[in-house]
Amino acid sequence: MKKIGVLFGVENTFPGALVDKINSMDIEGVSAEFVHLGGVQMAVPSGYAVIVDRISHDIPFYRAFLKNAVLTGTQVINNPFWWSADDKFFNYALASQLGVAVPRTVLLPHKQYPAQINSRSLRNLEYPLDWDAIFDYVRFPAFLKPHDGGGWRDVFYVQNREEFFAAYDQTRDLCMILQAAVHFKEYFRCYVVGQSEIRIMSYDPHRPHEQRYVLDPPPYDKKLLKRVEKDGLTLCRALGYDLNTVEFAVKDGTPYAIDFMNPVPDADLHSVGEKSFRWIVDAVARLAVKKAQTTNKLRSPLNWAGFLNGPLAKKDRPAR
Secondary structure, eight states, X not given: OEEEEEEOSSOOSHHHHHHXXXXXXXXXXXXXXXXXXXXXXXXXXXXXXXXXXXXXXXXXXXXHHHHXXXXXXXXXXSOHHHHHHOOHHHXXXXXXXXXXXXXXXXXXXXXXXXXXXXXXXXXXXXSSOOHHHHHHHHOSSEEEEETXXXXXXXXXXXXXXXXXXXXXXXXXXXXXXXXXXOOOXXXXXXXEETTTEEEEEEBOTTSOGGXXXXXXXXXXXXXXXXXXXXXXXXXXXXXXXXXXXXXXXXXXXXXXEEEOOOSSOOOOHHHHOHHHHHHHXXXXXXXXXXXXXXXXXXXXXXXXXXXXXXXXXXXXSOOO
């Protein structure tokens, strides 16, 4: 029996619906359940062909467990090796190389450093920073936000130098990026599943969190939607994510990729709405089953590149 496990935290609607959907598909040799674990022995198989991860970004124990599971043959959605190595600043730089429009972005040194760091540790760092050059490049208004954060934590909207420095002084030892604001006309949040399926959802980040998904959107230009679809798939394929949301702010007909490091995107029934909820449950269920059915046929090379790229079919493995 190939088991699909769902690893989750405070979510209530999506994990149970996903398990029920997979089991209702009544596929011979495949079943789904919630993951149950205690102490984890090294290099011992997890017992799961596939694990859908919804919580390891918050709990290091789970992240270490999932890496061990990958080592012993489990396929994880999303790959914990990719996720551990990723950050938003890299993503913006990658997008620019891929031809996807992104706002002007600068990586900034920490405002504060851990206590054990002293001035000798920073001898390669320019001081004082050339703030004029940074502000001339990004231009105000802008967003100051963590280079690997999420959930709108520690995000500041700044309209001038004074507001920037007031916000920067509050960032503690976080590594931050300063990014030009996009005054958008349309805004989309797109589910991408399996690097092949995409659902474009109208979204309004100005609304209260629980009301941001626009359930009755107006008609949009088909050419614009096609560009959003293409860019969303391009980004997820390059980043290696099988489950992600990609956010686009549209200005003068150009969709700018704003946020596309969301490997545990909101999938709650009460926020995304019934139609999008059913779409994401069905799409992830199909993906998990497909991966479970190929587990015995695939194997990752035992090196970092292999862990990042995922399992390879036997014919594709390098010779030893």
